[in-house]
Amino acid sequence: MDTKYLEIIKAPVITEKSRNAAGNNEYVFLVSPKASKIEIKEAVEKIFKVTVTNVRTLNVQTKKKRVGRYTGLSNRAKKAFVTLKDGMTIENM
Secondary structure: OHHHHHHHEEEEHHHHHHHHHHHOOEEEEEEEEEEEHHHHHHHHHHHHHHOEEEEEEEEEEOOOOOOEEEEEOOOEEEEEEEEEEOOOOEEEE
């Protein structure tokens, strides 16, 4: 497995909403903000050895953060909603 795929997929999103989506063969991942849908699809297929049918992405809005007198923004993030072929699952998620 190539390390570029591990740079694209950062972490799974484990929330109540993403758990419910897993029942519909849909999984949610935090991905690199520069990654395209095609790159995300290839990475998920290579890492988890599944067939991806659809990828939807969402840019997560940054939030204002303050530490003492200094203000800034939280880091950029991007989520990917990946739909798998019927009958396929990703274990341990």
